[in-house]
Amino acid sequence: MLSLHQLTCFLATYEHRSLTRAAEELGYAQPSVSEQVRTLEKHLGVPLFRRVGRGVVPTTAADTFRPHAEKVLAAADEAQSAVASIRSFETGTIRFGMFGVARLYGGAGLVADVLERYPGVRVELVGRHSMDVQENLRRGHLEAAMIAVAGLSSEGMAITPIARDELVYVSADPARLASPVTAKRIAEAPLVMAESTYRDTDSARIVLRRMLHEAGYNPGTRIEVEDVETAVELVGRGLADTITNKGAAVQLLPRLAPDAGWVSLRPRLYDTLAIVHRAGATLSPAARLMIELATQRIQAIIEPV
Amino acid sequence: MLSLHQLTCFLATYEHRSLTRAAEELGYAQPSVSEQVRTLEKHLGVPLFRRVGRGVVPTTAADTFRPHAEKVLAAADEAQSAVASIRSFETGTIRFGMFGVARLYGGAGLVADVLERYPGVRVELVGRHSMDVQENLRRGHLEAAMIAVAGLSSEGMAITPIARDELVYVSADPARLASPVTAKRIAEAPLVMAESTYRDTDSARIVLRRMLHEAGYNPGTRIEVEDVETAVELVGRGLADTITNKGAAVQLLPRLAPDAGWVSLRPRLYDTLAIVHRAGATLSPAARLMIELATQRIQAIIEPV
DNA sequence: TGCTCCTCTAGGGATTCCCTAGGGTTCCCG
DNA sequence: CGGGAACCCTAGGGAATCCCTAGAGGAGCA
Numbered sequence: 268m269l270s271l272h273q274l275t276c277f278l279a280t281y282e283h284r285s286l287t288r289a290a291e292e293l294g295y296a297q298p299s300v301s302e303q304v305r306t307l308e309k310h311l312g313v314p315l316f317r318r319v320g321r322g323v324v325p326t327t328a329a330d331t332f333r334p335h336a337e338k339v340l341a342a343a344d345e346a347q348s349a350v351a352s353i354r355s356f357e358t359g360t361i362r363f364g365m366f367g368v369a370r371l372y373g374g375a376g377l378v379a380d381v382l383e384r385y386p387g388v389r390v391e392l393v394g395r396h397s398m399d400v401q402e403n404l405r406r407g408h409l410e411a412a413m414i415a416v417a418g419l420s421s422e423g424m425a426i427t428p429i430a431r432d433e434l435v436y437v438s439a440d441p442a443r444l445a446s447p448v449t450a451k452r453i454a455e456a457p458l459v460m461a462e463s464t465y466r467d468t469d470s471a472r473i474v475l476r477r478m479l480h481e482a483g484y485n486p487g488t489r490i491e492v493e494d495v496e497t498a499v500e501l502v503g504r505g506l507a508d509t510i511t512n513k514g515a516a517v518q519l520l521p522r523l524a525p526d527a528g529w530v531s532l533r534p535r536l537y538d539t540l541a542i543v544h545r546a547g548a549t550l551s552p553a554a555r556l557m558i559e560l561a562t563q564r565i566q567a568i569i570e571p572v
Numbered sequence: 573m574l575s576l577h578q579l580t581c582f583l584a585t586y587e588h589r590s591l592t593r594a595a596e597e598l599g600y601a602q603p604s605v606s607e608q609v610r611t612l613e614k615h616l617g618v619p620l621f622r623r624v625g626r627g628v629v630p631t632t633a634a635d636t637f638r639p640h641a642e643k644v645l646a647a648a649d650e651a652q653s654a655v656a657s658i659r660s661f662e663t664g665t666i667r668f669g670m671f672g673v674a675r676l677y678g679g680a681g682l683v684a685d686v687l688e689r690y691p692g693v694r695v696e697l698v699g700r701h702s703m704d705v706q707e708n709l710r711r712g713h714l715e716a717a718m719i720a721v722a723g724l725s726s727e728g729m730a731i732t733p734i735a736r737d738e739l740v741y742v743s744a745d746p747a748r749l750a751s752p753v754t755a756k757r758i759a760e761a762p763l764v765m766a767e768s769t770y771r772d773t774d775s776a777r778i779v780l781r782r783m784l785h786e787a788g789y790n791p792g793t794r795i796e797v798e799d800v801e802t803a804v805e806l807v808g809r810g811l812a813d814t815i816t817n818k819g820a821a822v823q824l825l826p827r828l829a830p831d832a833g834w835v836s837l838r839p840r841l842y843d844t845l846a847i848v849h850r851a852g853a854t855l856s857p858a859a860r861l862m863i864e865l866a867t868q869r870i871q872a873i874i875e876p877v
Numbered sequence: 878t879g880c881t882c883c884t885c886t887a888g889g890g891a892t893t894c895c896c897t898a899g900g901g902t903t904c905c906c907g
Numbered sequence: 908c909g910g911g912a913a914c915c916c917t918a919g920g921g922a923a924t925c926c927c928t929a930g931a932g933g934a935g936c937a
Contacts, residue, residue, distance in 0.1 A: 269648055270575055272894095287914060299895045301916075306893095311655045314856055319712025320903040321914060326715070326856065327665040328658050335651030342647045343574055346640030350616045353633050360632040407624025410631070423934090551619060551631065577925095592883060604926045606884070611924095625934035626883060728902095879937090886931075893924070901916075907909095 269310055271343055274336040276303035277315060281333055285322045354552055356385035363557040364400040364412025365392045369540065371495070371515050373564035380560050398468045404543060411544035411554040413561050417470035425546040428572045429562045434471055434536040437499065437516050438508040439527040447533035450482030459507035461498040463491035471538045475510060478536055499523045512538055514569050539572070540565055574615055576648055579641040581608035582620060586638055590627045659857060661690035668862040669705040669717025670697045674845065676800070676820050678869035685865050703773045709848060716849035716859040718866050722775035730851040733877045734867045736842040739776055742804065742821050743813040744832040752838035755787030764812040766803040768796035776843045780815060783841055804828045817843055819874050844877070845870055 279289035280300060290300040308315050315332065316323035325333075353359035361381065365374060378390050394400035397414035404412055404424065416426060436448040443456070453475075462469040466488075479485065490507055492498050496519060498509045503524025516529045542558050544550060550558070584594035585605060595605040613620050620637065621628035630638075658664035666686065683695050699705035702719035709717055709729065721731060741753040748761070758780075767774040771793075784790065795812055797803050801824060803814045808829025821834045847863050849855060855863070 268577065269652060270577075272573065272575070274651075285914075295894095296896055297914080298897090298916080302894080311652065312659055313655055314854075317712045317715065317850075318915060319850075323915085324712035327667055327858070328655060328856070331658055331664045332651060332655050335647065335654050339644060339647040339651055342640065342644040346579075346637060346644055347574060347616065349640050350618055350633055350637050353636055354617055359636045362632055407622040407629035410622065545624075549619075551633070553632070590883075600925095601927055602884075603886085603928090607925080623884065626881095628884085880935100881937105882933105882935085884931105884933085887929085888927100890927080891925080894922080896919100896921080898918085899916100900918100902914085904911100904913080906911085 269307075271340065273303050273307040273310075274340055276300045277307055277329075278333065278336055278340070280304055280316065280323065281325055281329055284324065352387070356388055356553065356556065358387040359553075360389040360391060361553040361557060362391040362393060362409065363554070363561070364394045364403060364409045364414065364543075365561070366394055366397040366400055366412075366414045369413055369415070369561075369565070371518050372568050373561060377557075377561055377564055380564070381557070396462065396465045397470060398465050401543065404545065407545075411542060411550060411558060413540060413558075413565070414543050415470040415538050416541050416543070417473035417539075423546050424543050426541045426543050428539050428541040430540045430565045430569050430571050431537040432540060432569050433513040433531065434475065434510055434538060435513045435516050435529040435531055436508060436510055437502050437520070437524075437527055437529045439502055439505045439524060440508070441528065443508060444528045444530040447531045447535075449533050450479050450484055453510070453532070454479060454482075454484035457489045457507045459490035459492060459498045459501045459509045460488045461492055461495045461509070461511065463493055466491065471510075471512065474536050474538060478532075478534070495519065496523060499527075502527050540569075574612075576645065578608050578612040578615075579645055581605045582612055582634075583638065583641055583645070585609055585621065585628065586630055586634060589629070657692070661693055661858065661861065663692040664858075665694040665696060666858040666862060667696040667698060667714065668859070668866070669699045669708060669714045669719065669848075670866070671699055671702040671705055671717075671719045674718055674720070674866075674870070676823050677873050678866060682862075682866055682869050685869070686862070701767065701770045702775060703770050706848065709850065712850075716847060716855060716863060718845060718863075718870070719848050720775040720843050721846050721848070722778040722844075728851050729848050731846045731848050733844050733846040735845045735870045735874050735876050737845060737874050738818040738836065739780065739815055739841040739843060740818045740821050740834040740836055741813060741815055742807050742825070742829075742832055742834045744807055744810045744829060745813070746833065748813060749833045749835040752836045752840075754838050755784050755789055758815070758837070759784060759787075759789035762794045762812045764795035764797060764803045764806045764814045765793045766797055766800045766814070766816065768798050771796065776815075776817065779841050779843060783837075783839070800824065801828060804832075807832050845874075 276289060276293065279292050280286055283289050283292065286301050286304065287297045290297040293300065304315065313328040314326055315329040316325055374392055378392065381388060381390050393409060394403060394412065397416070400409065400412045400414050403409040438444055460472065462472065466472055490501065495511055495515050498511065499519045500523045501507050502509050503526065513529065520527055520529065542562065544554070581594060581598065584597050585591055588594050588597065591606050591609070592602045595602040598605065609620065618633040619631055620634040621630055683697065686693060686695050698714060699708060699717065702721070705714065705717045705719050708714040743749055765771070765777065767777065771777055795806065800816055800820050803816065804824045805828045806812050807814050808831065818834065825832055825834065847867065
C-alpha cells in the first residue's frame with residue numbers, strides 16, 4: 268500500500284542524496300527511512316536509488332517519480348489546510364437551523380455578523396419552520412438550530428431556552444386595543460392566523476390553543492395564511508385581527524400596517540426561543556459560533572429567559 | 573499522520589453514507605473503516621460525519637474536504653501509473669553508457685531500436701570515452717554501459733565481454749597494405765592516433781603499446797587527434813597512417829578516405845567490447861533492455877566473443 | 878413491541894513502525 | 908597502505924497500528 272510517509276521519505280532522500288541526512292531532517296533513525304524507501308521501491312517495482320559507496324544516486328525512475336510525489340504531498344497539505352481553515356472559519360460553509368419568524372429578529376443581522384468576522388465563509392440558514400428544523404436535526408442533516416418550542420419535551424434533543432417572546436393581539440381597530448385581550452374576546456374576534464401548513468405543530472398556535480381550551484373555547488380561525496407578513500397586511504386593511512409574536516408585530520406593523528397597533532393578552536402568553544441539538548452531541552466550532560451570535564442578537568431584541 | 577488509507581475510507585463512507593457499505597466496498601470489516609475515519613477526524617480536528625441512528629451524514633467540513641481528498645488520491649494514482657509506465661517503457665528516460673567509438677557500430681541504430689519499440693521513452697547515451705563511462709559507473713551515475721576494455725580487471729565491476737574488435741592498420745599507400753603490419757613497421761611508420769585526451773587509458777592504445785613493448789619498441793606518435801574521424805581524414809590525405817578498430821575503419825574509409833585501405837596487424841590485436849556494471853547490482857528493466865539491444869547490434873556487426 | 882439495520886466498544890492476533898547495535902564498503906588523509 | 912569517518916545495510920525487539928470477531932446499544936419501522 269502506497270503511503271504518504273513513503274513519499275516524504277523518498278523526497279527527503281532525493282533532495283539530500285542521502286538516507287542519513289534525510290533521516291536527520293525527518294527526525295528518524297536512518298534504517299527507518301531506508302525501510303520506507305525500500306518498501307516504496309518494492310511497491311513500485313522499480314529501484315529509485317542506486318546505493319553507491321557514499322550516499323545514494325537517484326535513478327531515472329526517481330527523476331520521473333519525484334514531481335508526482337511532490338504533487339501528492341502538496342495536495343495532501345492543501346486538503347489539510349482547507350479543513351484547518353474551516354476550523355478557524357476562514358472558509359467553508361456554516362449551516363444553522365433557524366425557524367421562519369426568527370429571521371425577523373436576527374436572521375439577516377446574524378448572517379452579516381458572521382460574514383463580517385469571517386469573510387471567507389458561506390452561511391446557510393435552513394428551515395422554514397421550527398418543525399421542519401426539528402426534522403432536519405433528527406435526521407442529522409443539521410447540527411444545531413434555534414427554534415421556537417411550545418413545551419420543552421422533545422426526545423433525544425437537548426433544548427436550551429434563551430429568550431421568551433410574548434404573543435400579542437394585533438388590530439387596526441383602536442377599540443380592540445384598549446385593554447389586554449382575553450380568551451373570550453379572542454374566541455369572538457375575526458382572526459387571521461399565519462403558518463397554515465404547520466397550524467397543528469406551530470408553538471405559538473399550540474400555546475394559544477391551550478389557553479383558549481382552558482378557558483372553555485374551541486374556536487375556528489377565519490383566515491389561514493402562510494406568512495406573518497400576509498397576516499399583518501390583512502390586519503392593516505382592517506379585514507381581520509391576528510395574534511403573533513411581539514417582535515414580529517413591532518417590526519412589521521410600521522411597514523405593512525401603519526394604522527394598526529398591538530396589545531398584550533390576558534393572561535400574557537409567551538413563545539419560547541431555544542437552542543436545540545441532539546442530546547449528547549459535541550458541537551462543532553461552527554455550531555458554537557452560530558449559537559453564540561444568534562443568542563446575543565435575539566437577547567438584544569427580546570426578553571431573555 | 574495523515575494517510576491515503578484514511579482518505580480512501582473517508583471517500584467510500586462519504587459516497588455510501590454508511591460505514592458498513594464503505595467497508596463492504598473496500599473489503600474490510602466495518603469497525604476498521606470506522607477507526608480510520610475516526611482517526612482522520614481526530615487528525616483534522618473536525619467531525620466529518622454525524623452519526624445518526626441509521627447511517628452517517630457528512631458535515632459541511634466533509635463537503636469541503638471531499639474534493640481535496642479526491643485530488644490527493646488521484647495524484648497518488650497518477651504517480652504510480654507514471655512509474656508503471658516507466659517499467660513497461662511507455663515513458664521515462666533510459667540512460668545507458670556507451671563509449672565514443674561504439675556509436676559508430678550501433679549508437680544511432682540502438683537509439684532508433686529503442687524509440688521504435690517504445691515510442692514514449694527518452695534515451696540518453698552518455699560518456700565520451702570508456703574511461704569516462706567507467707567513472708560514471710563507479711560514482712553510480714550510470715547503471716550499466718558498454719565499453720571497450722583492455723584487460724578484464726576493474727575492481728567492483730562485473731564485466732561481460734560480448735564481442736572483439738580487431739585493430740587494423742589504415743593507410744592510403746597500397747604498398748603498406750600489401751601484408752600484415754608488424755611491430756617493426758608500426759614503430760617506423762608516421763602515425764596519427766586518435767583519443768589524445770585518453771591516450772594513456774584508451775584500451776586500443778594500451779593493447780597496441782603492449783604489443784610494441786613486447787617487440788622491443790617504444791615509439792612516439794607523430795600526430796595526436798581526438799576524433800577517429802579526424803585521424804582517418806588525415807590518412808586519406810596521405811599525411812599519415814593510423815591504427816584503429818576495424819569496424820571504425822570499415823565505416824569511415826568510404827566516406828572520409830576513399831583511396832585508403834586497411835590491413836591486419838601481425839600478430840592480430842583485438843579490442844574487447846564488454847557490458848560493465850557494478851558487481852552484485854540487480855539491473856533495472858531499462859538497463860537489461862539496453863544491454864540486450866546493444867549486444868544484438870554489436871554482434872551483428874563485429875565478431876562475437 | 879419486536880425485528881432489522883447500523884454504529885460503537887472490547888479485546889486480541891498479525892503486521893508495521895521505528896528504534897539500537899553492529900557489520901561491511903568506500904573514501905579520505907596521514 | 909592503514910586507520911578513521913561516512914554511509915549503507917542487516918538483525919532483533921518493543922511499541923504502535925491495523926484489522927479482525929463478538930457483542931452491546933440506539934434508531935427506525937412494521
